[in-house]
Amino acid sequence: MRLPDRWSKTLSKYGLRWLLSALVTAIGVAYTLNYWQSDAVVRLDNLLAGERMKLEQPVLDPRIVIVDIDGKALTEFGRFPWSRNVQAQLIRQLTGHYQVKAVGYDISFPEPDTSSGYGVLEKLSARELRDVPQLKDKLQSLKTALDYDGLFASALRGQPVILGFNLSPDQVKGALPAPLFSEADLNGRELLAYNAAGYEANVPVLQQAAAGAGSFSVVTDLDGVVRNAYLIQQVGEHYYPSLAVATSMLYLDALAVKPLLTESVDQLSQSQLDSGGYDALTILLPGRKQRLIPVGEAMSTVVQFRGRGGPAGGAFRYVSAADVLTGRAPQQLLKGTLVLIGTTAPGLVDLRATPVNPEYPGVEIHANIIKSILDQRFKSRHYMAFVLEAGEILLLGLGLGLALATLSPLRSILLGVSVMAASVGLNLYLYRELDLMFNSAMLIIVLLAVFVLNVAWGYFFEVRKGQALVSRFGEYVAPELVAEMAEDPEKYNMDGESRELTVMFVDVRGFTTISEGLTPKQLREYINLYLTAMSEDIRDSHRGTLDKYIGDAVMAFWGAPVAFADHASRGVATALLMQASARRLNTDFLARGWPELKIGIGLNSGLMHVGDMGSSIRRAYTVMGDAVNLASRLEGITKVYGVGIAVGAATRAAAPEFAYRELDLVRVKGKNEPVAIFEPLGLAEQISHAERRELQDWQAALQLLRQQQWPAAQAAIAALQQLAPERYLYQLYQQRIAYYCEHPPGAGWDGVTTFDTK
Template identity: 80%
Template sequence: MGVLYVMGWVPSDTVARLDNLWAGERMKLEKPVLDPRIVIVDIDGKSLTEFGRFPWSRNVQATLISQLVDHYKVATVGYDISFPEPDTSSGYNVLEKLSQTELKDVPALRQRLQELKPMMDYDGVFAGALQGKPVILGFNLSPDQIKGTLPKPLFSESDLNGRELLAYNAPGFEANVPVLQQAAAGAGSFSVVTDPDGIVRTAYLIQQVGEDYYPSLSLATAALYMKARAIKPYMTETVDQLSQAQRDSGGFDALTILLPGNIQRLIPVGEAMSTFVQYHGIGGPQGGSFRYVSAADVMTGRAPAALLKDTVALIGTTAPGLVDLRATPVNPEYPGVEIHANLIKSILDNKFTQRPDWASPAEALTILLVGLVLSFTLSALSPLRAIALGVVVLAAAVGANYYMYTQLNLIFNLAMLVIVIVSVFVVNVAWGYFFEVRKGAALVSRFGEYVAPELVAEMAEDPEKYNMDGESRELTVMFVDVRGFTTISEGLTPKQLREYINLYLTAMSEDIRSSHQGTLDKYIGDAVMAFWGAPVSFNDHASRGVATSLLMQASARRLNQDFIARGWPELKIGIGLNSGLMHVGDMGSNIRRAYTVMGDAVNLGSRLEGITKVYGVGIAVGEMTRAAAPEFAYRELDLVRVKGKNEPVAIFEPVGLVQDVDEATKRELDRWQQALVAVRAQRWEVAETVLDELRALAPERGLYQLYVERLAYYRAHPPGEDWDGVTTFETK
């Protein structure tokens, strides 16, 4: 089986993940050494504090470039940032429009604007700073838009003499505004290649857009630094020596960089003109091979001059909130700009790790020989000597693999060889195999009724991580209930009621388990209880819960259409959602037990489900859920003190994903928030005016009518100056 896997005939995601894990550990074993040629100019928290929030206006970027090139004498600048939109932050466009409309009779204004235009045209200021300077801008490949101007391509299909170069062909791009691109020395794509598991292991050095080929940001920056005259695809073998498969793929397996003095630098590339990223250290200011300098220190002249002179300066960001962090084999939160720095280092050092064409046959032969030798040898040895031999062979395999990587720059997979060594050893000592199988089967049996099948399969691959023991975790819990179920049950025959409730529970359960991989806790009559974050841990458990609640309301509306068509009562559901620290595990009595959650956060979730009826909404979530799922837009409902809790909590109704909310809804949410602020400030007239507007916009929304009634009560019974704006619920 091992031979079949390494030859590519029998795939295995598990083995591939193990190989990827070892590849990351192998890189982390190398001690990082600071490279003085490459410096990262970091738009960090300090820079944002001194120069304002990002994105900065282009005149600030002009200052940064002028300081780097003119003052600090850097050799090359690479921007891990693009500028696809014009910069209108100076207000010049508004003033110019006024001078042509309302203030057109003020000739002095037009004259003064013409005088100020060179200063207020921030794109022009930035372009002036870029002109004649060794600056490479960044651009992003896009699947669905064409924006900005691309740089001059490295070459086109017509330059390949009829051959086909298989590179990633992007349908679109988000490049830089023309005035900036024309002023810059060039541009390169900062798009990265993300593997199916979300990890960046390889990078495209060349990408195609239409019939033209463009460099990556790292390749373009390194080429400018080395004063390269041209970059072309290259065949390391002659056409006659190529296999048929190589001929079919064009035969290009390298890039050649033509340097001054007709020196050629070859860069080996793999599929789609890609190369492995060789990471040095875990990244960041304290864990990599590259020095970080705050952009604020550069612009104010505080940075040491010797640190930047004659270097490649890569401009990027590690500031919290700007989200330029990537998952890599060495660090799940790796600065994106440092990926380009590692690639530039490899180009400058002319040192690339690569997987040779003969790697798979060599791995297959090694597995076959080691497996046969161990199979015959271990059975003839005593247990102690068998253990010693297994350890020695395993250590030799790991050591040889590490040596070939660090000294010969060759990548060989190791996981299958290790699996074969361990498997042969385990089989010879005759233990573990059936134990592991039974453990996986037991896990499937125990959790199968709670979680989606794909989660059970994932858990079965590593059953040691999962059990039903009690523990405390940050989770999100959901309670769902049918409105007016007693009336519904009275209006249906027993058979109809069974079908009604079965259709409803099936739809809700599928939304919970299949769509967002929640854990289905229990049915309580017509009610449903579920939670996210256990047994499989999700960092985005709150987001999954909110997304599921919106999906369930949509499913309920779809079901309701079917029910009404059948002449059945209307279906409406209320959903309460809350996040927080909960106790989760196998709980119950000696007679019956269940995998469930308990705690104050769970109780609040239950209360929120009941509260939806008061506010006339379908979903109510707690403030911790809202904070943990910021990608959704919310309507704040109230500050409440539920029964059993002394501290008030804010409750919200999720409206949808922020990017999906239309402008009309956004305006309605803003006006509603104004009304809520006015109520809490006891400005009854203001609140009433806004509420009247909102009721005219959405007369069906019961929330607005509720607050109108409250206003009438507060006016008749003023709550007093010490009122905290909290609504107290004395019942569940």
């Protein structure tokens, strides 16, 4: 079956690009569906997840307070670990004076506390000092006061305090709390949890006195970053809670924690099951209430890090343990709260690398999990997330590939950025509002790859053809014009054409004398400063095309290759600006002891031939024609009339917003037709009333002269000379009138001045 011609042409033009885009998309889908893996993509996903967490502004939770064994506490109460009598005092303050509701220790106490010295004294009384009967009696009376473990146990007994313990692969130390449940309670079902070979728990006397204990072990990924934490861990046949779960249970007055295997829990909603991933935990509360905790692999949860951590992090209030021990902390900050006791003091090795901060307090990891439990909001990954991610990659990858192949570079960029922003925005919305985590690294990689593929293809095989022409213009015109041309290179070519343009010639007055008065090095600096200033005025200020340098002369034009309807106005404005720049340079040159700088500028508008001209050896983009020749003549004529700028009548007519002084009617060499020439003075709206009146009087004097009314013309110009004695133009015309008085031109005189030289 033969395709229609229109379809065939479309496939021929875009088919290969579509195929490559589809191939890139297929690779991304295969990764998402676990057909291949990449550590680099995993690292990028982790990086993006961390940045996503950083975007969420922390909100202080008044329910959770961290009592910090910080530098201040160590200064006031000595180095860590503290004696258990200090810990006993801390607990009495928290539960008695401050009336907190629950306390969780991010610290374990695996060894007996012998810091009181009682054991040493007891040995002395049995050996070296056995003959001192008073010592044994005194020791017996001090036994209770010097039994720091006993003091701490007494403070713990009957109080809502959860101790911490650490899982260990190679040792068994201390006593574990009562387990949450055992394998026997699962009725033969398997619960996949982290199974530790050993543990480092608390001394029995403390564990028996405490309300319970929880593991403060966290999951460290291969890159050393903590992103997940176990909520339930297994030791032997028994299952134990994490510190966060155990402390939350105490705070909520929970009765028990039970595992819920998703495939056997009919009473849970499908959304609750979906959010759990593998299994779920439920915290049973009084009054037949429960709180569901979704968990991932090995009974873990993703830690939702809030803020950057530490006292300045903004998510949790920190109170120094020193202020609690001394009672300086305000009671209202702690009453009824859940307190975690930990440390941020440098050197105590409880700072962890996390996605939001490489030095994140370990105690705050547990605080974040507790907040999620209390709020019933967990960031979790949908069990069908990989399918949804694959579908998104397939849809956006193919759609973007189809569209980009047919769009211009600018529209391709806009579409690519829009699709990328929309996908990132959707990911953030699902994370913030629905607490769902989706990976986005592969999607971004696929979208970027499809975008770069199509843009690069368009550049190398299509746009580059036009840009090759534009790059050639870069040899002749200003870079900013080249940039504009590059947006639509098809509009421009270097073929010769006739066009209405404005051309300028600039020359330095008396350059031979100047060069004789300077050393070669000075002359080079002199001419470089001059040409740089003139070129900047032409190109940067009014976007002229800098044609060439001819010794000390400069040639430029406006209206090609980029067309400007106001090319004459741009030329006149540039000429006025260049004269101002010349005056500024002259002040600097005179201060250096260099010769005076004066320039003459000729400007004319008209039909010119513009294009790439020259020989097979050297070519240039330039202009030619009678209008160009007249501009060159006008530059030379400025010396005759003592003015800095002379423009032709066509330029004056095309730029009426400026005020002009008519100089003469001239017939230049090579042209038979006379032309009026003018000196631009500035924008008409900016000249003063006196200048406007002088122009009117001058125009009237010219009319008298052309009517051969010599005495009246002479008197009118004499009056103008009194107003501006420095103006050479008036002196020139007084000399002409004097000549005409002695040599009358006759009745057929047309008032034109003829120039026989260039």
